[in-house]
Amino acid sequence: MILLFLATAYAHEGPPYPIxxxxxxxxxxxxxxxxxxxxxxxFYFYPEGVNKKEFSYEIIASPQTNPLHIIKGETDSLKLIIPFDQNLMWNVTIRVKEKVSQFTLTTKTLALEVTPPGPNKLEFAIYLVPFIILAFFWAKIILVKQKKKS
Structure with a gap:
């Protein structure tokens, strides 16, 4: 169980970060x-400039260890979810297109590390149990010491 906790602790957990x-x-x-x-x-897209609502976005991703395994996603909104299936380094291509003509305006490829998601609520509660037990015994010891003083 401790190893499971340590493995989870090294995962990226928190808000999105700029790539x-x-x-x-x-x-x-x-x-x-x-x-x-x-x-x-x-993935969250933040375009700047005039007519920024005229874009669609595409993500094409493949693990660096297996470039033939490709996952794609496309959106007209400013958020896109890609169902990564492995914790690896991935090559991620970001493509911006015109919504109407689907003409590609720009393409950028970068490396991205995919990490496991953080603990869910049940796991978090399980991890918290030892600390609650420790706090209970600590409070009990303090109460016993105060009782002996009086």
Whole structure:
């Protein structure tokens, strides 16, 4: 159980972080933030410039160890979920297209580490049990010491 906790502790847990910042294309800039967890990797697109609602976004991802295993996703909104199935380093290609013509405006490929998701509520409660027991005994010792003083 301790090993399970340690393995989970090293996983990325928390808010998304920037993977692409101020990528310039035409008269626009694009920043992309990601929370690349196994099962549901989240990508958030932050375009800057005029007509920024005229874009669609595509993610094409493949593990560095197996480039033939490809996962794709496309969206017209500013968020995209990719169902990563392995905790590995992935090559992720971000493609920005015009919504209507589907003409590719820019493409950027980068390496991204996919990590397991953090603990769920039940796991968190299980991890908390030893600390609750320790707090109970600590409080009991303090109460016994105070009782002996009086």
């Amino acid at each position: 692409l910042v101020d990528h310039q294309f035409n008269d626009h800039k694009l920043s992309v933030w990601a929370d690349p967890d196994t099962g549901s990797g989240s």
